[in-house]
Amino acid sequence: MSYESARTYAGHMPSKMLDSFSHYKLRCQSCDQTFEDDGLLLECPTQHESSLLVTEYKAKRFEPDRSAEGIFKYRKWLPGTRGLSGAGSSVTYKSEKLNSLIGLLNVWVVFNGYWPEKGAVLETPTFKDLEAWAVLSRIPEQHEEVLIVASAGSTAAAFARACSLNKVSCLIIIPQAGLLNLQFPEGIDPCVKIISLTGFTDYSDAIELANRVSRIDGFFSGGGVKNVARRDGLGTTMLNAVETIGQVPDYYFQAIGSGAGGIAAYQAAKRLVEDGRFGKKLPRLMLSQNLPFVPIYLSWKSCRRELIEISEDDGKKQIRQVGAHVLTNRHPAYSVRGGVFDILTETQGDMFTADNLEALHAKQLFEETEGIDIDPACAVAFATLIKTARYGGIERDALVLLNVTGGGRHRQQLDRKLIAARPALELNEKEILRQEALERVVDLVH
Ligand SMILES: [Zn+2]
Known part of the structure; x- marks a missing residue:
């Protein structure tokens, strides 16, 4: 979306509506201006370097509302107020079998998907379910586009x-x-x-x-990674994990395409660290992509903020060879202020890769150990966790969080x-x- 077309409805809205959004403000990470949210704004209206807006909530303490449904349990840290029903949430657990397989002592899984025995019932079984509800909740009630x-x-x-x-x-x-x-x-x-x-x-x-x-x-964009509701919706995975574990993890593993999930985890972890009761250090972000299409990995390893150039033709050919299609974004939020380059730098994180064969092997191992299927994108993340642990890249007792971004798809097809x-x-x-x-x-x- 261009700056010209960035929406700035806030100035035209009745004050009553703005009051309903007042549990948070939006802040631009480049010029530091703050804005009231109109439920639609995607970019700072001032022209400057590309930058992600972030939410700033009045509530600084992490206090889930246990009476609310799904992700709305975390509504104090979600933008928007529109009441919706039918939202789900992540489920966090620890598995001794999985820990012995990986060779570590304190790996936890935040599971997003369908696994009724664990209480996981996301109907479209990935963590994208969380962002959809958050985005809809942010759209003003009267909006008709x-x-x-x-x-x-x-x-x-x-x-x-x-x-x-x-x-x-x-x-x-x-x-x-x-x-x-x-x-x-x-x-x-x-x-x-x-x-x-x-x-x-x-x-x-x-x-x-x-x-x-x-x-x-008559149309308006969901905004991809630019929509604060998308990121804060995805960030509820980190909130769910810390609510269960009681501590911010030392390492966070996730595969990325646009980078939205990684940025979301970082922003949620930052709020939890600012609360002060769950640890003082941000998790190191251990993010991954699926070979051969790995533009973020290549850019990060070249120590550059600019995304490396992959010609359209080469990009399309590489994308056709990738098993985890959800990871194939050619324009990820990497260079943008507050994007993947910045969060990897701030958390001393790193990028990793797995090829299709490694991902397939990891997928089978997870299914055999845990008794539930996982999506290819998560298999990429799990493969990189296994490799990093095997080569001594993680202390044995470190608190590690693996985001199973999508799971139980086959299980759901069997059940229903x-x-x-x-x-x-x-x-x-x-x-x-x-x-x-x-x-x-x-x-x-x-
Ligand atoms: Zn700005």
């Missing part, structure tokens, strides 16, 4: 279900490879429209098309009959470039 979400798969599933349940008009743009994720226990409400990108297209094409549509009147959602429109790599594509998209929602 159509929400646009670009996704590689799991975010699309999360928004499709949450918007369907809450009757929020939504347009989802997804590369065809991601359609398999769009299967639900119930049918999807017609307020959710799905556009599938066919042919030689990927996640970045979906983002590009979503950006173009969001400039049309799922209905596949159908796209309302298909566009190939040539069609998406034409003006006519936008007209066809607009027709879908009118």
Whole structure:
């Protein structure tokens, strides 16, 4: 989204509405200005280097509301106030078997997905479910524009279900490879429209098309990593883990595509450290990508803030060889102020890689040990945890948190009959470039 089109509705809103958002403010990490939130703002209106907005909550103590549902237990540290029902949450546990497999003593898992015996019942079984509810909760009640979400798969599933349940008009743009994720226990409400990108297209094409549509009147962007609600929703994984363990972890393992999950974990950990009761040090972020498409890894290892250049053609070829498609963002939040480069630097973190074979092996090991399946992206993170532990990169008794970003997908398919959602429109790599594509998209929602 360009600065010109950044939304600054706050000045035009009735003061009563602003009061309802007053448990937090937004702060720009570049110029340090603070803003009241209008529920939609994605960027600082002042023109300067690219920078992520962050939330600043009035409540400084971590006090989950145990009477609230799902992630809304952490609502004092979530933006927005819209009441929604049906939200889930992460589940945190420790497994002795998993610890002996890894060769460490204090590894914990924050599990996001479907595993009823553990109390994990995220219906679209990844941590993207958490961000969808947080984003919807931040949208002002009276807002009538159509929400646009670009996704590689799991975010699309999360928004499709949450918007369907809450009757929020939504347009989802997804590369065809991601359609398999769009299967639900119930049918999807017609307020959710799905556009599938066919042919030689990927996640970045979906983002590009979503950006173009969001400039049309009547549509607004979910904002990807720029939306503070997305990050704070994902950050509830860290809140859930620390609520269970009682301490901020020493190391945090997660695979990243856009980097939103890693940034979210960092921001949540920072709030917990500022509270003072859960440890004084931020966790070292141990983030990973799936070979051969590893732009963040390559940039970090070259000690540079700028993202390395991968030609569009090479990028697309590499992406086709990656097992974990949700990790294939060609424009991640790496260089931006407050992005992955900054959080790795501040936490003395590091980047790691796993190839498809290592990820597959890790996936099998996890399933054999824990009795639940995990998604390829999480298998990448787990593979890097096993490798780092094996080569002595972690003290044996360190508190380690592994984010299982998606799990129990096969288990859910065994337990329930799922209905596949159908796209309302298909566009190939040539069609998406034409003006006519936008007209066809607009027709879908009118
Ligand atoms: Zn600013």
